[in-house]
Amino acid sequence: MKIVDIQCFPLRTDLSRAIGFSQWYYHAKNNFVLKVVCDDGTVGWGECYGPNLAIAASVEHHFQPLLIGKDPLQNEVLWNFMWCAYCDFNRYGIFMAAISGIDIALWDIKGKALNTPVRVLLGGSSEPLPCYATGMYYRDDKPEAEMLAELLDEAATYVDAGYTFLKVKVGKNLEFDKELIAQFRKRFPESKIAADSNHAYNYKEAISIGKVLEANDYCWFEEPLSPENYADMARLRKVLSVPIAAGECEQTRYGFERFASARSLDIFQPDIAYCGGITEFQKINALASAAHADVVPHCWGLKINQAAAASAISMVPENPGRFERRQVFLEVDQTEHPIRDTIFSTAHDVIDGKLHFNDLPGLGVIIDESAMEPFVIDPKVKD
Numbered sequence: 001m002k003i004v005d006i007q008c009f010p011l012r013t014d015l016s017r018a019i020g021f022s023q024w025y026y027h028a029k030n031n032f033v034l035k036v037v038c039d040d041g042t043v044g045w046g047e048c049y050g051p052n053l054a055i056a057a058s059v060e061h062h063f064q065p066l067l068i069g070k071d072p073l074q075n076e077v078l079w080n081f082m083w084c085a086y087c088d089f090n091r092y093g094i095f096m097a098a099i100s101g102i103d104i105a106l107w108d109i110k111g112k113a114l115n116t117p118v119r120v121l122l123g124g125s126s127e128p129l130p131c132y133a134t135g136m137y138y139r140d141d142k143p144e145a146e147m148l149a150e151l152l153d154e155a156a157t158y159v160d161a162g163y164t165f166l167k168v169k170v171g172k173n174l175e176f177d178k179e180l181i182a183q184f185r186k187r188f189p190e191s192k193i194a195a196d197s198n199h200a201y202n203y204k205e206a207i208s209i210g211k212v213l214e215a216n217d218y219c220w221f222e223e224p225l226s227p228e229n230y231a232d233m234a235r236l237r238k239v240l241s242v243p244i245a246a247g248e249c250e251q252t253r254y255g256f257e258r259f260a261s262a263r264s265l266d267i268f269q270p271d272i273a274y275c276g277g278i279t280e281f282q283k284i285n286a287l288a289s290a291a292h293a294d295v296v297p298h299c300w301g302l303k304i305n306q307a308a309a310a311s312a313i314s315m316v317p318e319n320p321g322r323f324e325r326r327q328v329f330l331e332v333d334q335t336e337h338p339i340r341d342t343i344f345s346t347a348h349d350v351i352d353g354k355l356h357f358n359d360l361p362g363l364g365v366i367i368d369e370s371a372m373e374p375f376v377i378d379p380k381v382k383d
């Protein structure tokens with residue numbers, strides 16, 4: 001079996017209404033999908049998290065030429081081959097995002113070649129996965145009080161749909177954030193809730209918000225500080241009882257090793273479409289285990305990454321574990337996304353707040369390429 005082609009699909013769709021978080025407002029969704037084609041006709045689908053045209057350039061000009069003619073089943077060998085070929089440049093950023101998507105596609109191919117789901121190749125469980133609803137993004141067309149009321153109503157639709165776990169955005173301003181945290185707890189006393197600031201706070205602000213999260217029994221405090229601030233995250237972890245989570249901006253076992261050695265995190269959150277793919281995720285998972293931390297992958301894109309994250313979660317260990325298991329929840333983004341909602345003819349179903357695995361070989365997703373075609377962007381258009 002040999003790789004004969006890698007095709008890139010940078011995708012874009014405008015949103016009907018902008019959604020915001022602590023750093024900016026999204027007016028469009030951009031995603032990147034790639035297809036690895038083999039000489040026997042087998043194809044594997046991969047997804048990368050990051051700026052799509054830059055990733056497309058790195059795949060087309062750098063990794064695709066390296067991989068033509070290689071055996072796709074040797075994902076470990078090929079990961080190291082790609083790593084070494086551009087080691088000076090791919091330690092962080094776009095190149096590692098590209099490697100991530102290629103690696104995901106190689107796992108899809110391996111599963112198809114062996115007629116086995118990726119979840120089974122990883123040794124995971126077939127139990128349905130509980131999911132948490134990510135949403136409650138800011139709206140720039142309303143005053144804060146009205147917006148908060150709308151966000152609470154938005155969350156109620158997820159609870160009605162069967163979700164028992166919500167993730168809200170914080171990091172707008174301290175006053176609003178504290179009000180939002182309290183209002184969500186008041187409205188949803190039975191729900192698990194986590195808060196994500198997307199690295200909005202300095203250390204003192206994070207302590208102040210963290211105490212409100214503790215008082216309202218939140219499940220975790222995500223990206224409280226700058227992704228570079230390993231030391232202060234470790235300090236924060238010592239002074240707050242709310243678990244500290246981060247990692248969606250981090251890549252490779254070497255990046256996560258800094259979190260591990262500083263004991264910065266209770267929860268590692270690698271994004272499989274960015275951290276180095278499924279192959280590298282396994283190393284990060286082992287590192288987190290040795291650091292006595294949980295692993296809850298970040299997952300904010302299309303259903304390829306969702307299938308990879310679900311397959312990975314199906315096998316992550318508890319640290320340390322007990323008879324009555326603590327459940328790991330899969331992130332399911334609820335925001336408007338016409339690409340995600342139209343290009344897959346088959347994927348794992350999310351019903352009543354749980355992902356149910358299908359038994360298809362590979363990742364278990366099938367893309368309708370004619371449905372994807374309208375979203376493919378011209379490389380000359382600004383990303």
Ligand SMILES: [Mg+2]
Nearest residue numbers: 196222223248
């Ligand atoms: Mg996040």
